[in-house]
Amino acid sequence: MKTDTDKRLVLLHPNDNIFVCCQTISAGESVVLEGESLVIHSDIHVGHKLARCDIALKEKIIKYGASIGSAKASIQRAEHVHLHNIKSDYMPSYQRSGVVDDNLVQTKAEEK
Amino acid sequence: MKAWLRKDGRKGIRNVVVVGYLVECAHHVAKTIVNKADSPDVQLIGFPGCYPNDYALKIMKAICTHPNVGGAVLLSLGCEGFNREQLSETIADSGRPVETLVIQQNGGTRSTIEKGLQAVADIKTKISHAEKVDMAIDELIIGTICGGSDGTSGISGNPGVGYCFDRLVEENAACIFEETGELIGCEQVMIERAATPELAREIDDCLLKAAHYYEVLGYGSFAPGNAEGGLTTQEEKSMGAYCKSGDSQIVGLLKPGDIPPTGGLYLLDVVPDGEVRFGFPNISDNAEIVELIACGCHITLFTTGRGSVVGSAISPVIKICANPETYKNLSEDMDVNAGKVLEGSATPQDIGDEIYQLIMDVAAGKLSKSEELGHQEFILTYKYFEPVGPACLPTATHR
Structure with a gap:
């Protein structure tokens, strides 16, 4: 059983392809993900997500066992998962600097 | 737990007097009354718009007859669209003391604030004797x-x-x-x-x-x-x-x-x-x-x-x-x-x-x-x- 994972990371649902960070992890640190030691390339703050496995372009991101959006770039295991590599299937997210959206993935309305 | 029993059978865990402005133009007067009353049991609520709105009236009625509310003082400028008569009637029908003060009919800011403070004090006295009952x-x-x-x-x-x-x-x-x-x-x-x-x-x-x-x-x-x-x-x-x-x-x-x-x-x-x-x-x-x-x-x-x-x-x-x-x-x-x-x-x-x-x-x-x-x-x-x-x-x- 691949249970050996850094205590700072939590898996919310067995089907999830991301971990959630409970305590800040700094760039350059090594963390153990399900038995494998990997180097983290950017700071991961509390509440942020880390890829549990490699995730292909357009693949769904699964958290709480449910889809929370799609990959807009291919994502490597242990990489930070956030606005730069995933997007909503419903509506754009926005930051103070403006709307983050690249229309890579169809909206829910278009699918229906 | 003990609570205040209201006429409609609902029970409240607080016994607040609300001071409500019915248009932004009455906000300052209402706010000053609340500030001068200086009591956690006297609270400011209100609706800023001059145009009438059924939703806003419904919410103000619901808030003023909330089980945590014991009575209300309403502040109107006088010419706004808010149906102050209907709100006041709903509050009175719920068994709560209510006083409506129209600024245009009460000599302006200073005297409406004085009358409002008096109304708050009167209502507080009236509702302070209410007995508390068991609440499940x-x-x-x-x-x-x-x-x-x-x-x-x-x-x-x-x-x-x-x-x-x-x-x-x-x-x-x-x-x-x-x-x-x-x-x-x-x-x-x-x-x-x-x-x-x-x-x-x-x-x-x-x-x-x-x-x-x-x-x-x-x-x-x-x-x-x-x-x-x-x-x-x-x-x-x-x-x-x-x-x-x-x-x-x-x-x-x-x-x-x-x-x-x-x-x-x-x-x-x-x-x-x-x-x-x-x-x-x-x-x-x-x-x-x-x-x-x-x-x-x-x-x-x-x-x-x-x-x-x-x-x-x-x-x-x-x-x-x-x-x-x-x-x-x-x-x-x-x-x-x-x-x-x-x-x-x-x-x-x-x-x-x-x-x-x-x-x-x-x-x-x-x-x-x-x-x-x-x-x-x-x-x-x-x-x-x-x-x-x-x-x-x-x-x-x-x-």
């Missing part, structure tokens, strides 16, 4: 909302509230969750929990309406702080927020100002009906708290990750902090440290039990942190709603 858990209505969510909210604070809600629902209290715009993406999981197929259809329609509304407006409820806290998409925020509802069956769908007819778990639809008008459904968290209170909530459970300090007039707000780092920064404002879950020293269920106990204490008179700090935020804006359909409410068996 199944007479409580508890609401929940989240604000300043981050990636921790869905792990600690919101599941904690979910456990607490399940416990309350089991004891036949009424529990209300809301933010339909922040449940976009949870349609499927949510309709599976509806008590009847007809209610499931109503919930699905209500989520579609929310998605359409936000699409027209160009922004979802996703705020910059959410992203800084690790949330990336609307549906991720929604799934986290959804945990607050626990696992109970959903027995009904309410609109702002509707009182739950029975115990059980209710969804509150906060997104207006009809074409998109008047702007964003709720311009800030405070507007949602006002709507929960208008549905009769005695207490609101407010979960936050980034940190929020708000409270509310009329019904106590209990603040549940999901993020241990935020808790360290804002501990004076937080009632419950759900961040212990992330540090491994508590489970979401422990947090749920802690919240449950705090509800009992606050209902019995203990002040929540935001009450102690004097928070009385209140905001009410224009909206349009049609009444809920017949499939939305369970048949009344009590309350």
